[in-house]
Amino acid sequence: MQGDPRRVAMISVHTSPLEQPGTGDAGGLNVYVAETATQLAARGIEVDIFTRRTTGETPVEAELVPGVRVRHVTAGPYEGLSKEDLPGQLCAFSAGIMQAGLSVPEDHYDLVHSHYWLSGQVGWLAADRWRVALVHTMHTMARVKNLHLADGDTPEPRGREIGEVQVVEAADRLIANTDGEARELIELYAALPSKVSVVPPGVDLDTFTPGDRGAARAALGLPVEGDVLLFVGRIQPLKAPDMLLRVAAELLERDPGRRDRLTVAVVGGPSGSGLTRPHELEELAVSLGISDVVRFVRPVERTVLAQWYRAADLVLVPSYSESFGLVAIEAQACGTPVVAADVGGLPTAVGDAGVLVDGHRVGPWTDAVEALLRDRPHRLELGRRAVEHAAGYGWAATTDRLVEVYRQAILGRQASGNDSPIDEGRALVGVPTAVIP
Numbered sequence: 001m002q003g004d005p006r007r008v009a010m011i012s013v014h015t016s017p018l019e020q021p022g023t024g025d026a027g028g029l030n031v032y033v034a035e036t037a038t039q040l041a042a043r044g045i046e047v048d049i050f051t052r053r054t055t056g057e058t059p060v061e062a063e064l065v066p067g068v069r070v071r072h073v074t075a076g077p078y079e080g081l082s083k084e085d086l087p088g089q090l091c092a093f094s095a096g097i098m099q100a101g102l103s104v105p106e107d108h109y110d111l112v113h114s115h116y117w118l119s120g121q122v123g124w125l126a127a128d129r130w131r132v133a134l135v136h137t138m139h140t141m142a143r144v145k146n147l148h149l150a151d152g153d154t155p156e157p158r159g160r161e162i163g164e165v166q167v168v169e170a171a172d173r174l175i176a177n178t179d180g181e182a183r184e185l186i187e188l189y190a191a192l193p194s195k196v197s198v199v200p201p202g203v204d205l206d207t208f209t210p211g212d213r214g215a216a217r218a219a220l221g222l223p224v225e226g227d228v229l230l231f232v233g234r235i236q237p238l239k240a241p242d243m244l245l246r247v248a249a250e251l252l253e254r255d256p257g258r259r260d261r262l263t264v265a266v267v268g269g270p271s272g273s274g275l276t277r278p279h280e281l282e283e284l285a286v287s288l289g290i291s292d293v294v295r296f297v298r299p300v301e302r303t304v305l306a307q308w309y310r311a312a313d314l315v316l317v318p319s320y321s322e323s324f325g326l327v328a329i330e331a332q333a334c335g336t337p338v339v340a341a342d343v344g345g346l347p348t349a350v351g352d353a354g355v356l357v358d359g360h361r362v363g364p365w366t367d368a369v370e371a372l373l374r375d376r377p378h379r380l381e382l383g384r385r386a387v388e389h390a391a392g393y394g395w396a397a398t399t400d401r402l403v404e405v406y407r408q409a410i411l412g413r414q415a416s417g418n419d420s421p422i423d424e425g426r427a428l429v430g431v432p433t434a435v436i437p
């Protein structure tokens with residue numbers, strides 16, 4: 001069909017789809033990139049994913065699946081750079097991508113899809129030089145994060161906000177996970193409504209399936225009887241994993257007899273500002289007097305993660321900000337109800353199959369968890385609805401919608417004679433930043 005993409009360049013500067021998600025900078029974005037690239041390849045669309053080389057052993061190219069290449073670009077020292085150091089390496093990354101992208105004539109892309117603002121900056125240049133459309137997904141936004149900071153969290157710098165505004169302006173199309181994120185793009189970043197498309201992310205419905213709770217617990221060495229509460233994700237203040245521990249302490253305070261039948265598990269590793277205090281959560285468990293019921297588990301690959309979801313009675317997602325929350329939809333696909341913060345994309349991810357809690361006060365969170373632990377029939381009913389709800393979110397559906405957005409972007413570019421959507425002069429003098437209050 002006219003406008004159909006054949007070769008797509010994805011850009012993910014700061015984290016590679018080959019990394020294990022759940023710690024450091026690897027999380028939902030990595031899963032999103034890997035899953036959608038795999039689905040695109042299954043539709044005959046070749047994908048090159050450009051990411052930064054982070055070790056001396058990293059090959060120049062690696063195959064993720066047939067049809068998807070991960071291309072490692074040298075930009076700065078391999079090791080020792082944090083995400084915060086990367087704005088200084090964007091020029092080097094762009095130079096690398098220019099060489100890698102056009103090294104042979106048939107290496108011509110129909111479209112660039114950039115993920116996160118750092119990649120958007122590179123994608124802006126790449127799309128302009130290759131005279132193709134730029135589709136951009138924010139994943140998280142500085143202005144949204146700064147409006148919902150957790151206690152002790154560091155605000156996102158102004159340089160990121162300015163960079164995001166520029167990318168919003170430069171992109172032909174912007175992908176939002178939810179209607180709420182689309183509104184944020186329009187209201188906080190002055191995105192043109194006609195450029196924003198809502199494409200919900202997905203869940204691997206073959207891996208995250210309901211299963212026998214007892215068998216999952218036995219496989220993980222958990223007690224077969226009793227209550228299991230679970231947190232999965234990167235350990236940083238924004239994700240509020242401390243809420244799980246505080247809720248557990250409050251449950252035990254309310255009913256000390258519960259101690260023998262409660263297990264609390266945290267699956268994930270330190271990330272972001274959590275890296276400065278990697279043992280803070282263990283210390284909190286000690287100071288709350290609950291370390292005997294808490295298990296800390298390093299990030300696990302997804303077949304094992306599915307067992308953790310199945311083993312749990314409830315999964316808590318208490319984030320302060322979340323553009324969607326893949327963990328919430330994965331838990332539900334495994335038939336486990338979610339108790340989530342009423343923020344960002346979580347109401348969409350949870351639907352009517354879980355419980356949303358306003359704010360981050362321990363009392364209301366404990367009330368919600370306690371009520372569900374007491375009411376097994378209601379929990380089972382929510383679990384059943386959770387599976388149904390998650391069934392609407394396969395990566396195939398996400399990718400179908402992405403391909404449609406790609407087509408619109410390609411046709412839009414062709415119709416405009418391949419001109420960039422921004423007027424060069426405005427971009428150069430930074431007029432878009434005028435919308436920064």
Ligand code: UDP
Pocket residue numbers: 020021022023026027028029031232233234267268298299300301302305324325326327328330
């Ligand atoms: N994850 C994983 N193993 C772990 C912990 C997390 O594979 O031990 C994955 C999880 O399956 C999910 C992603 O990390 O797909 C986290 O995505 P989410 O949207 O919940 O949060 P983000 O990391 O994007 O903030």
